[in-house]
Amino acid sequence: MTNILEVENLKVWDGHSGKKIIRDSSFRLTAGSCLAIVGESGSGKSVTCRAIMRLNSPSLQQSGEIIFKGEKLNYLSTNEMRKKRGRNLCMILQNGMSAFDPSCVVGVHLRETLAEHFQWSKKEIEVKMTSAMQSVMLKSPLEIMNKYPHQLSGGMLQRIMIALAIVLEPDIIIADEPTSSLDTISQFEVVEQFINLREKMGCTMIFISHDLGVVRKIADDVLVMKDGEIMERGNTEKIFSGAEHEYTKYLVSTRLALSNNFNRIMEGGTRVAES
Template identity: 75%
Template sequence: MNILEVSNLNIWDVKTGNEIVYNSSFNLKQGSCLAIVGESGSGKSVTCRAIMRLNKSWLRQSGDILFKGENLNDIPEREMRKRRGKNLCMILQNGMSAFDPSCVIGVHLKETLVQHFGWSHNKIEEKMTNTMESVMLKNPTEIMNKYPHQLSGGMLQRIMIALALVLEPDIIIADEPTTALDTISHFEVVEEFIKLRERMGCSMIFVSHDLGVVRKIADDVLVMKDGKIVERGNIETIFSEAQHEFTKYLVSTKEALSNNFKKIMGRSYLAKS
């Protein structure tokens, strides 16, 4: 069963007339993870923001975006705001841009949860404290009293994951959530996303240019190039039987990097022994 069905999605810039995404159609199955991969500028992020209806005002979109049969392109903005967070939760590439820099983190969390659930201050603090601890954030109360700029990118991503756990959305859209992180934080945050899927059983769209991460987390893959979907398939088919030249290039590049890393690590091990 599909929880999300996108049909003939077109996105264009009214200032320049440039088409950004062309006639894009895809489905997200209930409980599965769909990865969208491609180079920078291929249309991955604008596609995700189109689902959330969060693109800039000069970017227009047409087509159908059916969430549980309801066309999100047709509902008023007031209704769409109710869907964001509770039904569709987006975890952004840069954690800093997800929070109001003028407020401590706790204010953002409380406003979001009051809006969707109407919970008391104490209930919100209890829920967030428990959930933040579950994603390896120590001293949650102290963290909630800090401003975004006082926290690392990895911590901000974990806070967004913790908020998603509390919101329990139907779909999580993660837009290159590890791009701005150092290697250790990158690894830890990917592990948290894997645990998030296991704990919630939610559906997920995971945008990345890192095929190593995609192979770990996704069930199905869309490959985008220049605003078009050029290939799609389950994870094993994409890695072993890619048809499009661009997909083959992405896979071969990933494998070359992996083999090079293994060689370097092998030499390092031999040098030590």
């Protein structure tokens, strides 16, 4: 299959202290697949994905090559890179509240984002966002668009970001711990929306999570990270049933135990939906 993204010898370090955060990571992402990056807090998962987007703090330096559809992103200007974000590479953040300007209603953010990439009228944007929001089970989209972020739940904000991704139709969606700040029921709903998103759009996805129950449900392949290094990689079933590295075995045994409750909720939710 065709590689849509290639990360070669990625290194990230603190420009002030010289501390290494990502030591030397290389991986490929094939078109239409979902790659999960897993590991404990501080393992380098989020820093890796922000490096792809060139969104890390200015105090962090990076080297290596990020190749998207044959184009080296690390050589693009700031303005050229800004045009890639959203339209080609869309990142859904861990905390939905941080994705929106608290001083504006969410509709302003949605319109500004879409106006940057498309020559659509305000009415066209409204129609497309309304349809996408309904598709992720958000009722009364126009009413929601006129609310401030603090007036909406974390689950609703995550689904608004998924709806925006549906309208943008990016080549790659990067989801950074999208369920970690949600209650269990909201987690179930948001994960279902990501699965639906893959089925509808056939989009390529990087899914960062410490929840291996979710990873097993959504990912095709898994990268296991620890202290800024890739410990193991492979297809999802190989990682879960035949892990080779001791750290991966530890991670699977401990994290899977924590995920069992979530899996029971997921199965219960599916049964309720089918009944």
